Amino acid sequence: MAAIVSTVAYLGLEARSVEVQVQLIPGLPAFNVVGLGDKAVGESRERVRGAIAAMGLALPPKRIAVNLSPADLPKEGSHFDLPIALALLGAMGVVDVESLSEYFVVGELGLDGRIAPSPGVLLAAMHAGGEGKGLVCPAAQGPEAAWAGLAEVLAAPDLLSLINHFKGHGLLGRPEPGEVEEPGHGPDLRQVRGQETAKRALEIAAAGGHNLLMVGPPGAGKSLMASCLPGILPPLDPSEALEVSMVQSVAGTLTGGRLTRTRPFRNPHHSASMAALTGGGLRVKPGEVSLAHLGVLFLDELPEFNRSVLDSLRQPLESGTVSVARANAHVTYPARVQLVAAMNPCRCGHLGDASLACARAPRCAADYQAKVSGPLLDRIDLHVEVQAVSAADLVLPPPSEGSKEVAARVAAARGVQTARFRDEAARTNAEADGPVLEAVATPDEPGRRLLTQAAEAMRLSARGYTRVLRVARTIADLAGAEQVGRIHVAEALSYRRQPPRN
Template sequence: MSLALIFTRALDGLAARPVTVEVHLANGLPAFNLVGLPEAEVKESRERVRAALTVAGFEFPARRITVNLAPADLPKSSSHFDLPIAVGILAASGQLPRDALAKYEFAGELGLSAELRPVRGAIALAQAATLAQRQLILPTASAAEGALYPGASVLSAPHLLAISRHFSQNQPLDLATPPTTSADISYPDLREVRGQQQVKRALEIAAAGRHSLLMSGPPGTGKSMLAQRLPGLLPPLSVDDALEAAAVRSLTRAGMDPGKFGVRPYRSPHHTASAAALAGGGNPPQPGEVSLAHHGILFLDELPEFDRKVLEVLREPLETGEVHISRANHAVTYPARFQFIAAMNPCPCGYLGHPTRACRCTPDQITRYRSKLSGPFLDRVDIAIEVPAVSEQTLLAAPDGEETAKVRQRVLRAWECAHARQNKANGVLTTAEIDAWCTPDEAARAMLHTALQKLNLSARSYHRVLKLARTIADLAACETISAPHVAEAIQYRRGLG
């Protein structure tokens, strides 16, 4: 006697692949075999399932049990196979009605007392189940997360006995509902940063066009404070973008907090992070910081302190918006459409160019320090700006400048203008879209021609200047890119050398 159940698991980033769980009971010596490339945590499910069925009062078949996880060439590496294996054994042995299971998918880890524990990737599982037009049964701790997917029908199960009563005793499981999220998110106010009006202007432009930004200046000038205030300038996430960001976070061991659904990610890894931590890795591959910052912000403080090889892994996702991870048994692609913000000191001691403190670094030390940032890496940065030391008068005076709310209104208008024109932010325009939407007038074109000759701009830098100028024009509510817009954009590129 055999039974085939289908459930989905999260693999290859956000693509949940269907895995068929086939349970075959045969006469012979009692045995419990798992086939289909199960990895260690899947193999251990034999003991969890055996103990859970026995403790819950079910009869564990004293026969030869073969569980096949198909397709056989796909490695299986998650504890959420426990529940479908247990349900398959119960149905194959006649303890659950097998015909009633055709419209359901299952995922969950079993405790030794048959309680259901949370699993990773609940949103991706709910997406796959919805597309397959099936109901998904998840542990109670994961059901609310799965219910975040629009149109998903997710049932919440606290215990294996609750699932048995759902199918055998007409005691339906509760339908999971998505948690309520706070509409008002408190962000630090931009007005709290004293002085730095030019840097605040650059931050506004970066927010309006999703441009990457590199701030350089002595310690204590407000670089980190400015970066922390960028999320408050950005528009809210759309439902689709929020689902993508949440699905990536749900794949990690830490999981996601359903109560923070729709909040833009803000990731700030330490400079000791490895290349695998930044881009993703492991076996099976897990998302790295660039993917956890999808549709959000990746802030790297003390940029030259990162290993050069670590920084080089950012080149691909900065250009393509995704990262490819290849291992012997796995090849996955994770989304990585993040906004890159970085801060650095001008030299190892940090006081090069400081008005009151002398720099102690030699020219060779400064050269080695700055050479950690390669030319191809810097060429992918849109804005580079100096963050000078704040004078005593400015520091002691009352807060100056605009509040975050006022700046955010201008950012939203520019954002809406760009999306009405091209349905995406200016910072992610392709070459063909730049030619279509970033055409300068004659005076601006002449200024660009001069800049190309004198500054030796690469083709990539030229396109980034045009995208910056387009955002500056949107902030000024101008349809045409004129010479002042191009001039300001060029100034932000000069700091990249």
């Protein structure tokens, strides 16, 4: 007898339908799984065997053939355990095969029959909804699957309770969607003493979604200001929260089905590999740049990262996606991030202080900063020098303006951009390009003359010219101006990286 159960295989943020076909064939007892599965799929035989034995059932003395169709699609992960077990029980006559045909099934099995969580349930639920079917998943991930709005979600704690449900002996309740966490708040900008220029650049970066680089001596507050950024960014809207949650679901970091409205803030160590930053590995997991999608990727001690690792960010920063190519798969993850980086001016960190700088200054600064490639720096909109904090700054009372006041101005500027780009693919000024950017960011005549002169004097690339326009548009939005003026262009140019002196 043969039985078929539907499940999914994950390819990036795409779920593809897979049929689990089980047939009992007369012959010597054997249990074979075919269909281009990885090690975890091959080991599912023992988990399925143990789970069925834990219910007091014995496998039939026949050849058990399991085929995962289509056979040429790579299958990875332990979520194939439960569909294999149900298809096998259907072939044995324990479960009605017809009742299984209305569901997609995902879940990992324990040897005692428990159904354990597995990554990607939210993607599977959305795929099942698109196919007009329900979903069978682990009980711990029922709230996650419920966010897809399916007609029916069966979240079972173990294999026995799931079988009893299909037999009508003990029906499983419908899970409720997980909680929506309110936006969290990090450090307050009131903790930052001095650094008015840097705080202004931070506000502009938050308002337009621009990339930011802070250069200054140790202890000047660069990391503190970066950690304040999530507190002034607007919360995720419902569609953005779902996008972020899909990435977290594939990565296995979405716990309890809780969706958050706080924008991601990822802070990888400078020893991170290319696979850790952009994605990859044996199962092509999303990297830090994808886990920071629609949020902030903070790279502290920028020159200490491997140069090839940093250069791997050049494409994602431009396109908003990262593509990981492997011999057996080509996976694309979203990577629309706001890059915030911090670095010392040189290895000792005290380039501008004659009493503390090393004897190799200023040559050591050129060598140290050369670790970051020019093309990557060209993709950073705002470059700001952070000065050392003096003792006089430290004894001053906290500033009267904190994250709450700055966040209000940022939210107002983001609201203007939302209305401006409501019919476009862009969300913020940093994403505007081509005719859309020309229509909204063309400066007035004095601003245009200044930009033309500066582009020649500063030797701006076409990308640099475009990014100056984007920053100027954001500065105008913060000022409530309809058109970009000379003063907005001038401030945007002041944050642009200066060309190297010969």
